[in-house]
Amino acid sequence: MYNPTVARLTYRALLGRRRAAILFVLPALLIVISLAVRLVRGADDGTASDLLGGFAIATMVPLIGVIAGTGAIGPEIDDGSIVYLLSKPVKRPTVIITKLFVAIAVTMAFSAIPTLIAGFILNGNGGQIAIAYTVAALVASIAYSALFLLLGTVSRHAVVIGLVYALVWEALFGSMVPGARTLSVQQWALALAQRIAGEGAVSSDVGLPAAVILLVVVTGGATWYAGRRLRTLTLAGEE
Amino acid sequence: MTTIEIDHASRWFGNVVAVNDVTMTIGPGVTGLLGPNGAGKSTLINMMGGFLAPSTGTVMLDGRPIWRNEDVYREIGIVPEREAMYDFLTGLEFVVANAELHGLGTREAHAALATVEMEYAQDRAISTYSKGMRQRVKMASALVHNPSVLLLDEPFNGMDPRQRMQLMDLLRQMGAQGRTVLFSSHILEEVEQLASHIEVIVAGRHAASGDFRRIRRLMTDRPHRYLVRSSDDRALAAALIADPSTAGIEVDLAEGALRVQAVDFGRFTTLLPQVARAHSIRLLTVSPSDESLESVFSYLVTA
Numbered sequence: 001m002y003n004p005t006v007a008r009l010t011y012r013a014l015l016g017r018r019r020a021a022i023l024f025v026l027p028a029l030l031i032v033i034s035l036a037v038r039l040v041r042g043a044d045d046g047t048a049s050d051l052l053g054g055f056a057i058a059t060m061v062p063l064i065g066v067i068a069g070t071g072a073i074g075p076e077i078d079d080g081s082i083v084y085l086l087s088k089p090v091k092r093p094t095v096i097i098t099k100l101f102v103a104i105a106v107t108m109a110f111s112a113i114p115t116l117i118a119g120f121i122l123n124g125n126g127g128q129i130a131i132a133y134t135v136a137a138l139v140a141s142i143a144y145s146a147l148f149l150l151l152g153t154v155s156r157h158a159v160v161i162g163l164v165y166a167l168v169w170e171a172l173f174g175s176m177v178p179g180a181r182t183l184s185v186q187q188w189a190l191a192l193a194q195r196i197a198g199e200g201a202v203s204s205d206v207g208l209p210a211a212v213i214l215l216v217v218v219t220g221g222a223t224w225y226a227g228r229r230l231r232t233l234t235l236a237g238e239e
Numbered sequence: 240m241t242t243i244e245i246d247h248a249s250r251w252f253g254n255v256v257a258v259n260d261v262t263m264t265i266g267p268g269v270t271g272l273l274g275p276n277g278a279g280k281s282t283l284i285n286m287m288g289g290f291l292a293p294s295t296g297t298v299m300l301d302g303r304p305i306w307r308n309e310d311v312y313r314e315i316g317i318v319p320e321r322e323a324m325y326d327f328l329t330g331l332e333f334v335v336a337n338a339e340l341h342g343l344g345t346r347e348a349h350a351a352l353a354t355v356e357m358e359y360a361q362d363r364a365i366s367t368y369s370k371g372m373r374q375r376v377k378m379a380s381a382l383v384h385n386p387s388v389l390l391l392d393e394p395f396n397g398m399d400p401r402q403r404m405q406l407m408d409l410l411r412q413m414g415a416q417g418r419t420v421l422f423s424s425h426i427l428e429e430v431e432q433l434a435s436h437i438e439v440i441v442a443g444r445h446a447a448s449g450d451f452r453r454i455r456r457l458m459t460d461r462p463h464r465y466l467v468r469s470s471d472d473r474a475l476a477a478a479l480i481a482d483p484s485t486a487g488i489e490v491d492l493a494e495g496a497l498r499v500q501a502v503d504f505g506r507f508t509t510l511l512p513q514v515a516r517a518h519s520i521r522l523l524t525v526s527p528s529d530e531s532l533e534s535v536f537s538y539l540v541t542a
Contacts, residue, residue: 005339009325016327079323084380087288087317088340089309231307234291 003090003098010102014071022067023106026060027114034118045129048122049201052115052133057186057193061111061140062166068106069148070158072099073226077233078156086233093227096149100223103145112137127198135196140189143215146222147185153229181205188215241301241314241387241419242266243287248296250282257282259443260296265421269414271434272423279443280423281320284392287421288317300388313341316381320392322373326366330357330376333365337380351379355409371402378409389413391422395429407433462486463504467497468524469515478514482506496524 014020034051041047073096076082085095115137119130147165151158173180181187182205190204191211204211243265250258258279265287274280285291286298289305289312297304300311325333334348341347352358355375360368365376374394381389391410395403410433414420424430430437431451439447469475476488476497484503491498501507515522 003340005336009328009336012327013325080319080321081323081325083290083317083319083321084324084337085340086290087312087315088337089312089342090340091309232292234285 001094001097002101003094006085006090006095006098007102009085010072010099011106013075014068014102014106017071017075019067019071023064023110026063027110030056030060030114030118031121034121038121043123043126045123045127045198045201048119048126048129049133049197051122052119052129053190053202056111056115056118057133057136057140057190058171059167060114061107061137061189062144062170062186063163064111065103065107065141065144066148066159066162066166068103068110069145070152070162072103072106072145072149072152074152074156074158077153082233086230092231096153096223096227096230100145100149100226103149104142107141107145108138111141127201129197129201132193132197132202136189136193136202139192139215140185143185143188143219146219146226150222150226150229153226153233178205182210185215185218187211240267240417243305243388243419243421244297244299244302245283245287246297246299248283248286248293248298250279250286250291250294256443258286258293258440261440261443261445262296263438263445263448265419265438267414267417267419268436269410269420269422269434270436270438271430272421272438272440273427273430274423274425274440274446276425278425278440280425280440281392282443283440284390284421284423288315288390313384314386315388315390316384316386318374318377318381318389318391318394320396322370324365324373324377324380327364329362329364330368330372330379331361333376334361334379334383338383341384343384347383347385348379351383352376354382355379356405370397371399371405374398374402374406378406386418388419389421391420393424394422395424395426403429462500462502463507464528465499465501465507466494466524466526466528467499467511467522468495469497470521470523471518472497474518475515475520478518478520479511482510482514484510498528 033055037047037051086092112134116130116134119125119133123129125131148158148162151162155161169180170184170186187204187206188211190202191206191208193202194204195208245261245263248258248261249256261283272280272283282291286293287305289308292306299305300314303311305311328336331348331352334351335345338344338348352361355378357372357375357379360372365373368376394406398406410420410422435450437449437451438445467475472490476490479485479499480488484501484506485499486502487500489498511525512522
């Protein structure tokens with residue numbers, strides 16, 4: 001179910017593009033802000049939670065998920081180079097699952113690791129806050145990668161749709177309409193963080209069982225459907 | 240020996256019919272798929288390459304369906320029309336990746352690059368390649384697993400004459416080795432020079448199949464034009480026009496030749512030498528002036 005050649009091509013395509021700069025900029029920004037906050041205000045659990053929840057989990061993880069998830073397959077479908085992967089005796093679900101692994105690995109590396117570092121800078125993992133948000137980032141990385149990978153196989157405008165989802169739905173709409181929060185990868189991931197962190201440090205609108213079920217269903221469903229899309233992918237001909 | 244069988248295949252997109260009830264068999268040797276732009280050539284090649292399902296009918300490779308069957312790619316090599324091909328890789332890295340996806344390795348990649356004579360540039364990034372170099376690396380990637388079928392969509396597009404000749408030589412070799420080579424083109428000279436067997440697609444329909452000279456001859460209701468030079472053009476013209484196989488003759492003073500329109504191809508070709516001999520006229524040139532694919536094609540389009 002994993003093809004090292006597909007993985008190698010995907011890594012190089014993902015990290016070699018100009019768009020990949022955002023992968024480095026956002027985590028760097030998080031760490032710079034954390035350093036500044038720590039220097040100005042000292043270690044504080046509330047501030048740490050606000051910054052990690054408000055910037056790392058709400059903004060950075062979904063944005064990196066969009067870039068890694070859609071970038072792992074979208075450009076190849078757009079420019080037609082995916083034909084070189086598909087005209088091989090390699091099962092299409094293997095191609096999708098390999099690309100999902102790569103997207104997850106990249107999203108985790110560029111979101112969960114900086115979140116952990118930022119957490120330790122902010123309050124030295126007081127109240128397990130750094131670990132809690134890192135786990136949330138790891139879990140969210142998986143779900144976002146699967147969702148945005150699917151988006152990359154469905155639409156040519158995957159990046160735009162992904163950004164709208166990440167910024168408008170998750171960040172803006174979610175904060176105004178309580179119902180929208182139930183259908184939010186961010187809230188599901190935070191449900192896990194809530195369990196890990198000290199009392200009252202992290203809050204989620206979704207209960208843990210519901211969050212876990214939704215995460216598994218969305219990740220599995222998105223991956224399955226992306227594999228199906230790829231099996232019946234018709235490359236644009238002259239028509 | 241591998242054969243692609245297309246049986247009553249149609250493909251439509253919404254209510255646009257791109258390929259309309261086409262039945263053809265592509266066997267070993269070089270076959271040209273000819274038709275004007277938008278005739279449905281790419282749709283047909285995409286169906287043969289497993290990238291499009293026929294809406295009705297079947298497309299098979301030696302009796303096995305091609306659609307949704309990744310195993311057929313062990314025998315099919317595809318050279319797509321589109322340019323994009325992981326431009327950030329070097330030529331060698333690209334062909335090695337293609338080899339690995341077939342379960343092969345660097346040795347086969349080197350052999351394929353040698354076949355297309357691209358070893359000299361194999362360590363350069365593909366983004367620095369010219370159109371012809373790209374085409375050859377695409378060929379190498381399609382040949383790396385030694386497939387029995389090679390499908391090429393508009394392979395000569397944008398190539399300069401020298402590159403075109405090199406690729407034609409390569410495809411001739413592939414055909415002579417007993418591979419089933421199918422290439423599409425809308426340029427008649429290309430098909431004429433390379434393919435002995437031609438399939439013509441016009442507006443989604445299979446308009447003609449076979450040797451193009453034979454196709455031309457079968458259309459006996461169309462006049463055949465010949466350019467004839469002889470030792471006595473006017474005497475020859477007078478003798479020819481007396482026979483019903485000749486519909487018209489023009490004495491082209493500028494060319495110093497006769498332009499003959501024959502309506503009965505078989506009869507005219509036997510008549511001409513007999514008439515010349517009977518009148519002691521020496522034939523200097525007899526050349527079919529419209530036996531080019533272009534004219535065959537325009538007849539088929541207007542028919």
